[in-house]
Amino acid sequence: MRILHALAQRPGRTGSGVFLQQLFKAGLEKGYEQAVLAGVPLEEKEPDIDNLDIKNFYPILFETAELPFPVVGMSDIMPYKSTKYSDIDETMYNMYEKEFKKVIKKAVEEFKPDVVISNHIWLLSTFIKDLYPNLKTLVLCHGTDLRQMELSKHLLPIVKEKIPKCDYLFALNSVQAQSIKNLYDVEDEQVITSGSGYNPQMFFPIKREKNKKVKITYVGKIANAKGLPHLINAIENTTNCEHLELNLIGKGSGDESKNIIESIKTKKADIKYLGALPQNELENQLRHSDIFILPSFYEGLPLVVIEALASGAKVIATDLPGLDDFLGDKIKELDAIRYISMPKLETVDTPYQNEIECFEKDITSKLDEVSNEILNDKEYKIDEVIKLLEDKTWLGLFNRLEKRF
Structure with a gap:
């Protein structure tokens, strides 16, 4: 079984990036072959994913002749230089779609994944399913994707048309699951409440000394x-x-x-x-x-x-x-x-x-x-x-x- 993890922005820098790297680690623990596809600036084309040994990394490079603007972020304020989806015009979108689809094709043809775990109910997930309708695609909602529906309404028709073709949409909680069902023309069984996660080897309590403050x-x-x-x-x-x-x-x-x-x-x-x-x-x-x-x-x-x-x-x-x-x-x-x-x-x-x-x-x-x-x-x-x-x-x-x- 081969898993392709996909994220349209820089991995390891935001909540969705943490999801990607921690699920990648869990996949390693269970013995899966894995690859990562992510959007990164040209100067960081090596994977920035918590020192993991990722042999199969497929970067979509921003700040290049093909994509001459910073990585587009799911939040309007990112912890790094970024572009807002609300500022993407038709020319930028065409460049964006072309480059993402080019790298998606390369990743699928070379790595031959059995399943894709795609982060965000947004454009990247639609590109994958548009190119490969029979490739099982699991999409993780992070909340910011639902927010972009309000902030970037000019992109909404693209997303609403193609997201229902994805196999499963995973919500962080029951409220979010209901929002997804209300927003998209999907079957009830396509939307699953999966929750979040943490690493107990990294986050655990210690014996505390009384502090002055x-x-x-x-x-x-x-x-x-x-x-x-x-x-x-x-x-x-x-x-x-x-x-x-x-x-x-x-x-x-x-x-x-x-x-x-x-x-x-x-x-x-x-x-x-x-x-x-x-x-x-x-x-x-x-x-x-x-x-x-x-x-x-x-x-x-x-x-x-x-x-x-x-x-x-x-x-x-x-x-x-x-x-x-x-x-x-x-x-x-x-x-x-x-x-x-x-x-x-x-x-x-x-x-x-x-x-x-x-x-x-x-x-x-x-x-x-x-x-x-x-x-x-x-x-x-x-x-x-x-x-x-x-x-x-x-x-x-x-x-x-x-x-x-």
């Missing part, structure tokens, strides 16, 4: 859509402000990211921007964090929430669609996670102005609540939390996909 960590893009300006405002108003330390990890691009980082300098709270960290440093950071916080307005099923829980941190997150359903009630009963009420949104990732004050107060309240538990040494049954996460590993996810090979 409660360590709070955010991991993700440095962008307004992640709720960061509101988190920075909210932590200033906590009762325990002097006992809190907030570390922001990740990258952004453009003025938006710069403005967020600059705003830290004017705050009295202990806030540090650590930039993007190598994987081993990120694992260590999560293991030494008391709280992980994600005040985002839009996500699929954030991998880092599961990784943070597995590392022993308590989590504060917006009540993102499907997250509570995926993690279950027992996680809440163990005080492992608190949900911030999602404000009413004007666009897919921007709240109405009159909702912001209440949103920030809710963040402040949750930070005070959880930090008080930690400062007062309230018992936390982390062993029970880890047991609840046992079926949410990458190997478990791979096994769920494998049933459809």
